[in-house]
Amino acid sequence: MRILVAGGDGFCGWPTALYLSAQGHEVLVADDFSRRRWDAELGTESLTRISDLDARISRWRELTGREIQTAVGDLAEGRFAYEVVDGFKPEALVHFAEQRSAPYSMIDRSHAVFTQVNNVVGTLNLLFAIGEISPDCHLIKLGTMGEYGTPNIDIEEGYITIEHKGRTDTLPYPKQPGSFYHLSKVHDSHNIMFACRTWGLKATDLNQGVVYNVETTETALDPILANRYDYDGIFGTALNRFCAQAANGDAITVYGQGGQTRGFIDIRDTVRCIELAAHNPPESGEFRVFNQFTEQWSILGLARLVEKAARSLEMEPELVHLDNPRVEKETHYYNAANTRLMDLGLKPHLLDEETVERLLLTAMENRDRIHTETFLPQVNWRRPHYG
């Protein structure tokens, strides 16, 4: 299958591009390296040393004989998005090419505006390009479980059937996102749903949980293929950050009580989910939503797991609770459906001490690269900065 991986140089995009290439698909990676620029802006970098895209792709060719094409540019620029879709004519377009950090979107007005414009316009451009050039192309869009927030009822996969005053309808599941980044994904979902209904496009919205772990079978083949490992307060998500903190002898920092419960997924399952979606496209006109996570964890539960694994490696991490920089419920009901990808054949890698130990060891090996000043939260949800 001809698959365009937008954002294919990033944390999820790169292992996905390799996995799809390894499965024999014809892959084109489109990226403008903004993720690398944001590291420079924030004074941090991946804990693992990552090579530039050309080197990665050359090494992959040497090791496997497989070719990955590239297109360098910004999908939020109309002409670039059009030319990439027109030139490659993808059968599936996997769209990771968005600003994906909630704290980054909350830094100030200009970061909020950038996040929403970048994400919404990039997706609009791809919708129009697909609609005019390749209406049969299956858009596989990365959303987030954070679109739903934490309602007091079960979270379903995209839609909910509501009985109200004696009548019934199945409607888009109500969204309560918790940052300007999460909001941008809600905006995307509405825009894509409209394009499917109005133009007959086909799309799958993958509401992904928090992704943990770093390496996949393919990225582990060679150091040049290594995936990024984010641990800072802006782009590092909970489990990976906790591991870096413990490996560095720093405290594991839980925001607030830590009762915040979310869906989580191993990066090795992310890449598999993308292929499952690609192999099982929806009908034309269908906007399909899958919740892409494999298990629920509370933040405190994760912190304790890291603490335990660290002790078995003879580390002595302290576990501390910080004032929560985010505005979110710290104890709440959470029960989200995630059967549709399992029904398509996903066999989850569930989180265990072995995975955590590997993350801890990787962090230990790269200790000299840790910018410890970036561990702590630097963005406060409560105070708007015009900026």
Place this chain on the structure above:
Amino acid sequence: MRILVAGGDGFCGWPTALYLSAQGHEVLVADDFSRRRWDAELGTESLTRISDLDARISRWRELTGREIQTAVGDLAEGRFAYEVVDGFKPEALVHFAEQRSAPYSMIDRSHAVFTQVNNVVGTLNLLFAIGEISPDCHLIKLGTMGEYGTPNIDIEEGYITIEHKGRTDTLPYPKQPGSFYHLSKVHDSHNIMFACRTWGLKATDLNQGVVYNVETTETALDPILANRYDYDGIFGTALNRFCAQAANGDAITVYGQGGQTRGFIDIRDTVRCIELAAHNPPESGEFRVFNQFTEQWSILGLARLVEKAARSLEMEPELVHLDNPRVEKETHYYNAANTRLMDLGLKPHLLDEETVERLLLTAMENRDRIHTETFLPQVNWRRPHYG
């Protein structure tokens, strides 16, 4: 009260600014005249002759002794939005300053992107400006009934209580908007709701129905104060366009079967609703939603009403059904709540033949200004144009 009217040179904004000024409020109009530019772009103009903002405001001062301040600029530009809010320190900010035409947003990619960026960024800028400078300022934001689409259950005012698998929660009402413009309003609603919850701002989202009629008590005082009368296929809404068509001896053009049912409101009620919202602000942290319409009509029902009124003025309009340029249901359930503004004291002007006759007569008087080539729909929902 110190009230900032963003978009105060437009069809709803101008009569609102005058009405609030007449009630003794201190009013500042912010506008960048984009609505006038779009007329030039589309080769059309208001059926009534409208004066420029300076002339309008001078005349108002001469007639009433009341001063309306102005700030000319684009609220989607960060610095301008900040300076306007910082300079005026409004107690209420009425936000009309958005691109408000569904067909305009559907012309092509660049119009879709412009509409969403203009509307979403303008609102984000105002939220940050209020949040940093005037957190007690009440944001009164114009949404649209079109955010809801046409669900098969009753439409409530912003929220719905859902019982699901033995649990209950009150959640944002699910949205199914029907154009990139309507989508932009849904994006705004989510952004504003988040800002209220996270920063403790107070906002009222007025999901307005289709506005008809042209003059209010204040705009009718003098020809220099006249309000705009849009009748073209892009900015002219159903009733006003039908009247212009009938007055010109052209056919009244109903899209499809005409069973599309929507909420409608007289411009004289719009201005009153804004003041009711301003006088009754929500609590800090509350995102309040009112459905701002007074009655439901089907498009065919409106067309027949215009036909009848026209006959009583000795006109002989033909009523024709066009292939629907939009993608929408032409027969559907529709029952929307609208009690909250009535509870605050709104006494509706219900639609009658007298109002329609006045619109017909105004159109007759201005017949020489009609660009008949703009009556017919020029934008097709079904075909994405990259543009």
